Amino acid sequence: MSGLPVRQSDRLTLRQVRVSDAEALFEILSDDELMTWWSSGPHRSVEETRAMLEPVAGEDAAWRSWAITCTGDDTALGWVNAHQRRENVSEIGYILNRSAWGQGIAREAVGLVLDQLFITEGQRRVFADTDPDNRFSIALLTSMGFVQEGHLRAEWETHIGVRDTLLFGLLRDEWLAARPADRAAASSV
Secondary structure (H helix, E strand, C coil), X not given: CCCCCCEECCCXXXXXXXXXXXXXXXXXXXXXXXXXXXXXXXXXXXXXXXXHHHHHXXXXXXXEEEEEEECCEEEEEEEEEXXXXXXXXXXXXXXXXXXXXXXXXXXXXXXXXXXXXXXXXXXXXXXXXXXCCCHHHHHHHHHCCCEEEEEEEEEEEECCEEEEEEEEEEEHHHHHHHHHHHHHHHHCC
């Protein structure tokens, strides 16, 4: 990989996650409620966050990790990750600081990454998995056109026990068909 492309909108900049984001991201990763649906438990130190970021901050990382920042402020509010699972198929994941909830930031950031994957890279499919009790993630995915495609029982061993997962998928043609209406609706608000 020759460097993660910067993605930008009027209010957001998505750039490569850096190890120096550890302090800002520790606020998210140490939040017990936010980490309920994550595969690992809340972080207890900035050093733990820094150690988690080291492998994803490099150009050769398996997961591409975009830090979500507000344009003009380089502080990481969260991230959107993408990992190519097979040719033209990627998995995404995301997390956002609770202070940024309710502002459409997660939707906008995920949309920027979907544009990267579907339009710039020409991928045919993107999927996400989420805990069946993670209603906020399910609401975000379905509002963006993702369709529930599967329910895997006892899929994850996590810090809160063995959990099921729901698989949601979105196809390139579906994103392209919904995208103009979505952008028009967003600009009219």
